[in-house]
Structures are given as structure tokens and as C-alpha cells.
Amino acid sequence: MSVLTMRADFDAIAQWIAPDSSLLDLGCGDGAFLEYIHRLKNVHSYGVEISDERVLACIAKGLNVIQQDLEAGLALFADHSFDMVVLSQTLQTIHETESILREIVRVGKECVISFPNFAHWSHRLGIFFGRMPVSKSLPYDWFNTPNVRVLTIADFEALASKIGLQIIDRVVLHDGKVVHFGANLFGSLAIYRVKSA
Amino acid sequence: MSGLHSVSHSIEFTQALPLKSGAVIQSYLLKVQTYGTLNANQSNAVLICHALNASHHVAGLDEKTGELGWWDNMIGPGKPVDTDAFFVIGVNNLGSCFGSTGPMSIDPKTQQPYGSAFPLVTVEDWVESQARLADYFGIKRFAAVMGGSLGGMQALAWSTMYPARVAHCIVIASAANLSAQNIAFNEIARNAIMSDPDFYAGNYYAHQTRPRRGLRVARMVGHITYLSNDDMAEKFGRELRRAPGAPNTYNFNFDTEFEVESYLRYQGDKFANYFDANSYLLITRALDYFDPAREFDGHLSKALAGVQAKFLLISFTTDWRFAPERSREIVKALLDNKRTISYAEIDAPHGHDAFLLDDLRYHGVVRAYFHNMLQDLQ
Numbered sequence: 001m002s003v004l005t006m007r008a009d010f011d012a013i014a015q016w017i018a019p020d021s022s023l024l025d026l027g028c029g030d031g032a033f034l035e036y037i038h039r040l041k042n043v044h045s046y047g048v049e050i051s052d053e054r055v056l057a058c059i060a061k062g063l064n065v066i067q068q069d070l071e072a073g074l075a076l077f078a079d080h081s082f083d084m085v086v087l088s089q090t091l092q093t094i095h096e097t098e099s100i101l102r103e104i105v106r107v108g109k110e111c112v113i114s115f116p117n118f119a120h121w122s123h124r125l126g127i128f129f130g131r132m133p134v135s136k137s138l139p140y141d142w143f144n145t146p147n148v149r150v151l152t153i154a155d156f157e158a159l160a161s162k163i164g165l166q167i168i169d170r171v172v173l174h175d176g177k178v179v180h181f182g183a184n185l186f187g188s189l190a191i192y193r194v195k196s197a
Numbered sequence: 198m199s200g201l202h203s204v205s206h207s208i209e210f211t212q213a214l215p216l217k218s219g220a221v222i223q224s225y226l227l228k229v230q231t232y233g234t235l236n237a238n239q240s241n242a243v244l245i246c247h248a249l250n251a252s253h254h255v256a257g258l259d260e261k262t263g264e265l266g267w268w269d270n271m272i273g274p275g276k277p278v279d280t281d282a283f284f285v286i287g288v289n290n291l292g293s294c295f296g297s298t299g300p301m302s303i304d305p306k307t308q309q310p311y312g313s314a315f316p317l318v319t320v321e322d323w324v325e326s327q328a329r330l331a332d333y334f335g336i337k338r339f340a341a342v343m344g345g346s347l348g349g350m351q352a353l354a355w356s357t358m359y360p361a362r363v364a365h366c367i368v369i370a371s372a373a374n375l376s377a378q379n380i381a382f383n384e385i386a387r388n389a390i391m392s393d394p395d396f397y398a399g400n401y402y403a404h405q406t407r408p409r410r411g412l413r414v415a416r417m418v419g420h421i422t423y424l425s426n427d428d429m430a431e432k433f434g435r436e437l438r439r440a441p442g443a444p445n446t447y448n449f450n451f452d453t454e455f456e457v458e459s460y461l462r463y464q465g466d467k468f469a470n471y472f473d474a475n476s477y478l479l480i481t482r483a484l485d486y487f488d489p490a491r492e493f494d495g496h497l498s499k500a501l502a503g504v505q506a507k508f509l510l511i512s513f514t515t516d517w518r519f520a521p522e523r524s525r526e527i528v529k530a531l532l533d534n535k536r537t538i539s540y541a542e543i544d545a546p547h548g549h550d551a552f553l554l555d556d557l558r559y560h561g562v563v564r565a566y567f568h569n570m571l572q573d574l575q
Contacts, residue, residue, distance in 0.1 A: 044535065046532070046538075052541075052543070052544070052558045055539075055562070056541075056558070056562055056565055058539070059509075059539050059541070059562055059565045059566055060565040060568070062569045063539075064537055064538055065539050065540075066532075066538075066539070066540045067540055067541045067542045068540075068542065075529075076525060076528055076532055077532060078532075078533055081532070081533075
């Protein structure tokens with residue numbers, strides 16, 4: 001098992017996925033989550049990934065993977081054709097934020113969205129001292145980050161409400177542990193279960 | 198890695214083959230080349246479907262011609278399609294001109310070459326003729342049916358016509374039908390051939406000639422569409438064709454001035470010497486006619502509803518003859534049917550030709566896919 005399969009949000013996401021359901025993992029990377037969830041829940045799944053290397057890694061694992069840029073939308077996928085669409089730590093890498101959010105709730109009966117919370121206190125402290133934060137959840141320098149959007153829990157919830165996403169569930173984590181109070185201050189990773197309102 | 202174990206076969210089929218057009222071929226011969234060894238339960242066979250101008254000779258060195266197989270970088274011992282593990286079958290399509298029955302063959306009724314009397318065969322007819330080939334080898338189900346371009350269309354047709362006989366279907370740089378632009382290019386090619394005075398309405402064999410000029414133009418047009426604009430710019434640019442030391446100035450005539458002209462003329466001449474014009478007409482028409490969605494009011498998803506194979510699709514970003522969006526139509530139809538499918542879109546500069554070229558990412562995907570297939574077999 002690779003280090004990535006230990007990623008904190010996997011467990012949290014898995015609890016919302018029904019056995020034998022259909023699943024689409026957008027920005028599936030090397031397929032670590034798909035492999036994990038397939039073993040756990042026997043899902044019928046596809047991944048979408050843009051990088052050549054990662055597509056190859058998925059094919060080598062015997063996973064279904066479709067190579068495409070998520071910025072181009074999800075025209076390949078029919079309305080409500082998946083029980084669950086997962087956008088795990090990918091939202092912050094996409095320019096077309098609103099469009100991808102609208103697309104995932106079109107394609108999925110339900111969706112999981114996870115992203116690093118920029119408002120975690122350590123990030124706030126970094127900014128306070130005048131430097132862009134580098135942390136476990138935001139492990140890049142400002143000049144080499146693949147993230148093109150930085151957002152907070154409060155930001156996401158405001159946008160979700162604006163574009164008609166209904167939040168069904170929310171789990172906020174820090175260092176793999178659930179944060180119960182002061183989510184936007186003490187949480188470094190936010191995971192939402194949503195559907196179209 | 199062992200050597201390439203390859204065997205030539207000429208297989209006669211005496212049961213009449215009814216064609217989609219309504220015509221019947223009473224008997225036919227298929228020229229086949231096999232590589233590797235069929236395993237005891239006949240589960241490791243891979244059928245390679247060829248494109249417009251290729252043949253059964255997919256890999257290895259042909260001792261007679263000194264030429265390498267057209268997909269030698271893909272198929273062979275230790276290659277992405279590993280002949281140490283798989284039994285690979287290359288077959289020359291019916292109606293082509295490399296040994297299988299076609300317009301150049303003798304019509305038993307007249308004892309003359311068929312010429313223009315050879316019936317139009319379709320992609321589906323090829324699949325039917327190849328199904329008998331599978332029976333001949335005792336193969337109930339192919340581990341994979343694989344092809345690029347027109348060969349990809351054949352692989353797709355295999356998956357719809359014989360769903361239970363294809364475990365994996367690998368469709369590269371292909372499409373579910375030709376676009377109007379594509380048909381138009383084919384029409385230019387056919388028109389060039391048919392308007393050549395040496396064509397003699399397709400019966401040029403009797404006149405001991407062949408419509409070389411027409412074939413040459415047909416091939417030139419084809420070649421332009423197989424390359425990308427960038428690829429041509431890089432290969433030839435505006436370079437003038439000049440002998441070393443000759444002044445690099447215009448000659449103000451219609452001889453070969455530019456490098457790109459020299460290349461096209463060379464390719465055209467080469468092709469005119471080895472390819473049969475009637476086969477070219479027939480195969481381009483088979484391309485035009487292929488359209489599995491046609492019987493389903495244009496709904497490809499419905500056309501592919503019955504497929505059982507697992508799919509690998511690959512396209513190339515600079516291929517404008519069979520562009521990535523055409524592959525994506527097939528991907529979408531398979532997704533609509535919840536089929537097992539992976540799709541790789543390779544960012545390669547070489548246009549349609551990329552499917553024949555060595556590319557690490559492209560071959561890596563095919564290698565990984567076949568490697569998994571092998572684990573399934575064991």
C-alpha cells in the first residue's frame with residue numbers, strides 16, 4: 001500500500017460510499033483512492049486524470065481511467081449517471097470553479113468535495129508574519145504550487161449556497177483527526193457531501 | 198527475450214461469404230502471419246487489424262522484401278504486445294492486395310483478374326471473414342482485437358458483431374465513422390485514380406499497366422492528412438531541394454522545388470509501385486461506409502449497447518484526420534453503457550501517423566494494458 005492510500009480524507013469519504021455503487025473520481029491521480037475504495041466497497045468506478053504519468057499508473061493498476069482536462073467540463077458523462085462523484089483535493093487546482101461544481105452535481109446523484117482550508121490558524125499565522133503558508137495541507141511554495149484557487153471553509157459554503165449546492169454532510173480534519181469546534185480555524189482539510197439543491 | 202517465432206499461412210475458405218452489399222464471394226484466401234504460440238486453451242490470441250495500405254506482415258523482418266512489419270515497434274518479443282506471451286495474428290483484409298483474395302486475384306468464373314468486378318466489401322464483411330479465421334485456429338475468444346485508424350474501426354466492429362469473442366478491444370486513432378471532410382479526402386483519392394487514362398475502368402491488368410499517376414496523387418493527398426501542420430513545418434519547412442553547393446535560389450519552373458514536394462513525390466511513387474488501385478478504391482469506400490450508429494438513428498450508445506469487451510482507446514492530440522474528439526465519441530458511448538474502458542489522449546506532434554510511431558507514453562500505456570491482460574489470463 002502506498003503512502004497516499006493513507007491520506008486522511010480517504011476514510012472520511014469512504015463512509016459516504018455505498019457498496020457496489022458507481023463512482024467517478026475526478027483528478028484521480030495515480031488511482032490510490034480508487035484502488036482503496038474498490039477493495040473496500042467493490043464500486044464500479046472510473047477516474048479522470050490529465051497527467052500522462054498518472055494515467056499510466058492507473059492503467060497499470062487495472063483501473064478505468066479517462067484522460068482529460070477537468071477545465072473542459074464533463075461532457076463525456078451523462079446527467080446523474082453516477083451514485084457518487086468525488087472531487088478530492090482537486091477543486092483548488094481548477095480555474096473554472098463554478099462550472100466544475102455545477103458539472104459534478106449534474107453528473108453525480110451525490111458528490112464529495114474535499115479541499116485544504118486556507119483559514120487554518122497556522123496559515124493565518126503565516127500570513128500575519130508576512131509569508132504565504134507552507135504546511136502539510138498546502139505543501140507548496142507560492143511559486144510552484146499547482147493550486148490556482150485558495151479558499152476557506154466559509155468561502156466554500158458561501159459559494160455552495162450561491163450556486164445551489166445542498167450540503168448534506170461535512171467533516172473537517174486536522175492531522176487526520178476530526179475537528180468539532182472552530183472548523184474554519186482549526187481544520188486544515190474540509191470534506192463535504194453535497195448534491196444539487 | 199526469445200526470437201520472433203513467426204509463421205506464414207495462406208488459408209483457403211471454401212464456404213461462400215455473403216457480403217453486406219448482397220453480393221457473395223464463393224471462396225476466398227486469407228494471407229495470414231502469426232507470431233508466438235497459441236496456448237493450450239487458446240486464450241492468448243491477439244488479432245491485429247490493419248489500416249488502409251498495410252498487411253498481415255505486422256512485425257519482424259520479411260526476408261523476401263527486406264522490410265520490417267508495419268507495427269514492428271509495437272509487436273514482438275519484449276515489445277508492448279509481447280509475442281513471448283501472446284499469439285499475435287496479422288491478417289491481410291479481403292479485397293486488399295498483399296496475398297488475400299482481392300481485385301488482383303483470378304475470378305474463377307472468368308479466369309481473368311476480378312478487377313472492377315470484385316464486390317465492395319465492408320468493415321463488417323472483414324470481421325465475418327476473420328471470424329472464420331478464428332474458427333480455423335480454434336480461437337473461441339480473442340484476448341484482444343486491436344487496430345489503429347481503419348483497423349480500429351474493425352476492432353470496434355468485432356466488439357459489436359461478436360461480443361462474446363472479444364475480451365479486450367483496443368481502438369487507436371480511430372472513429373465510429375468518417376466525417377464529411379474525411380470522405381471528401383477519400384473522394385479526391387478515388388477521383389485521381391479513376392480519371393487516370395491507365396485506369397481502364399478498373400481492368401488495367403489486361404492492358405499490362407496500372408494507374409500510377411492517379412495512385413500517386415491519391416497517396417500524396419493521404420500523406421498530407423496523416424501529418425500535422427507542425428510536423429510538416431519541422432520536417433520540411435520551406436527548404437528548397439538543392440544539390441550540395443547549388444545556389445539556394447528559385448529555379449522558376451515546376452520541377453521539384455521544395456523539400457516537401459520531393460517527399461510527397463517519393464511517397465507517391467513508392468506507393469504507386471506496390472499498391473493496387475482497385476484495392477485502394479475498395480478500401481476507402483469501406484472506410485466511408487463504416488457507421489455502426491447508422492442503424493440506430495445515429496445513436497452510437499445504442500450501437501454499442503451489446504458490447505462485452507473491455508476497452509482501451511487512444512488518440513493523439515495533433516491527429517486531425519481522426520481527431521481526439523472522434524475517439525471521445527466512442528468513449529462517451531461506452532461510458533453511457535457503463536462499460537469497462539480506459540482512454541489515453543497522447544500529446545504527440547506527429548498527427549495521425551503517431552499511431553505507427555514509437556512514443557514512450559503511448560507504448561507505455563499499451564504495455565501496461567497488455568501486462569494486466571496477461572495476469573488475467575493466468
